[in-house]
Amino acid sequence: MLFFDMSIIAKYNKLSAKMDSTLTFYTFANALGLVIVGILLYFNVSRCDFQVKRQALTELFLSTMIYIAIDIPWTYINHGLLLKTTLTQVASSYVLAIAAIYLISSWLTYSFTISGKTKFDFKRFLKVIRIIDISTFVILALLMFINPDIWVEEGSITLLFYIIVFGPMLLTLGFIGTYSFIRSGQKIHYARKREYRLNGIGPFVLIVFTIFQMMNNDSPILVYGMIVSMLLIFLSVILFQTARDPLTGLNNRNQLERIITNIGKEKQTDKNYILVMVDANDFKHVNDKLGHVKGDEVLQCIAETLISVCQKYKERPLVCRYGGDEFVLFFKDTREEEIQDLQELVNAELARRLQGFNVSVSIGYAFWNGDMEQYEACFSKADENMYAKKKKFKD
Structure with a gap:
């Protein structure tokens, strides 16, 4: 029993020696992000609001938590704390890319629910998004696993991965933010003007944080951007919940x-x-x-x-x-x-x-x-x- 306890301590000390202060801070930031977004998810599920909008926001919070959770082992693999081979790096990067795509598609779906569309329109839009997601997952799998060497060079993820994954992510975020600001200025949306503006800020906040993250990969900048964006979205929901009928969404x-x-x-x-x-x-x-x-x-x-x-x-x-x-x-x-x-x-x-x-x-x-x-x-x-x-x- 003593030997077993000592072996656990030895493994812990070995892991601690590998983890520098930067990675410790990275882990803490991701854990904090999971807690904060998890709290937002809990309050969103338990609150009273139009069913379609609540469902879309729940999925957005959940997809954010999934991305943050996957980002931790991805970082550990690329820093050698977990098994680091070309295959594990490509596989973990593929899973992270799927999480990023799911996050952006969930965000796009949520932005659709505040545009006053009907439940039928929402279901039809959701089917299209799911088809695009699955098609993207398959294409990305073929690209990454047929020739994994182009994604990893000298033990590091290549710039091509970040361009393929984060490029479309930034473009979609820019579209969501611009779309929201344009609609906030249209006369037909005068009743939801402030709601559109608040929801337009979040994507641009995440764009800025994502760019800084790509410039400094060892810092948890992107996670902080996600936390700020999700807080802004939830704030807009709480502020304008008093203006919405929970049964019909009108x-x-x-x-x-x-x-x-x-x-x-x-x-x-x-x-x-x-x-x-x-x-x-x-x-x-x-x-x-x-x-x-x-x-x-x-x-x-x-x-x-x-x-x-x-x-x-x-x-x-x-x-x-x-x-x-x-x-x-x-x-x-x-x-x-x-x-x-x-x-x-x-x-x-x-x-x-x-x-x-x-x-x-x-x-x-x-x-x-x-x-x-x-x-x-x-x-x-x-x-x-x-x-x-x-x-x-x-x-």
């Missing part, structure tokens, strides 16, 4: 009132806004007959239908869930004739998506010039027009 009543208040502060009463009230017909019957779980699914489908139909407008409206089975659309710079067939379009799309459910909506609207003193009257008028449509439906 803007909620608070966000609508915040935007209306900001417009009122401009004190311009010559604007042309249209406030549209949307209410599901006989929704109580859906809950009573099919249960609240199916009722929630119907509400999600109504939300996705409203988003889908509103994409045809040049100036897309703010789409909100006001409460229960009531929704609000807020149009800017839109003419009345453009929305006169809105109810027919929404109900036709609902009939296609919810075959056999017999779900429809009633829609009423009113005009608002931007004067806060007239907003309540405008809201009441839209509500009154909507209930007039509901009465016709019941009759």
Whole structure:
């Protein structure tokens, strides 16, 4: 037993002698990164938010942790702390490259969820991303294992590896960041302007840290960049969670009132806004007959239908869930004739998506010039027009 204990101590001392202060610091930084991102992952899983967005962010945090975890043995192999041969170096580099690709594709998927796309669009996009990922894994395996000598030169990973792996990574990060900043400046995304800006900062932070990492491979600079980027993303989620409806992912009543208040502060009463009230017909019957779980699914489908139909407008409206089975659309710079067939379009799309459910909506609207003193009257008028449509439906 004593011999066994002494052998463990001897192995530990041998390993400690090999590890200089730089590698010790590198290990500590990666461990810290795993802990911090792990905490973010825990809070994200347990929080209440739109399912698709929470799922995408969970995968982003998980892919970040996988990359950080794989980076530790990769570094040990390349510094001789673990078995260092051409094969182990190429194999560990291949696994690290897969982790990097997965991280970037997860980031790209998450950026897609904040663009207001429907669940159907998200699933279709996710399939495309998965096909690209798998194809890249296969091609990279062929490139790296058919001729492993071109990836390792005199015991060190060649520049070609960093260009192949980190080059596309930097380009994709630049695309995500630029895409977010462009959308933050577009009028149709005025409700999510600050969210897009915050999500645009993270990729550029990681780009800077990645470049410094490539210049100094022995320092854990990239890990710190990942920590900062993930904290920025999670901060944006927490800051704007109060503006989102957790069931449908739409803007909620608070966000609508915040935007209306900001417009009122401009004190311009010559604007042309249209406030549209949307209410599901006989929704109580859906809950009573099919249960609240199916009722929630119907509400999600109504939300996705409203988003889908509103994409045809040049100036897309703010789409909100006001409460229960009531929704609000807020149009800017839109003419009345453009929305006169809105109810027919929404109900036709609902009939296609919810075959056999017999779900429809009633829609009423009113005009608002931007004067806060007239907003309540405008809201009441839209509500009154909507209930007039509901009465016709019941009759």
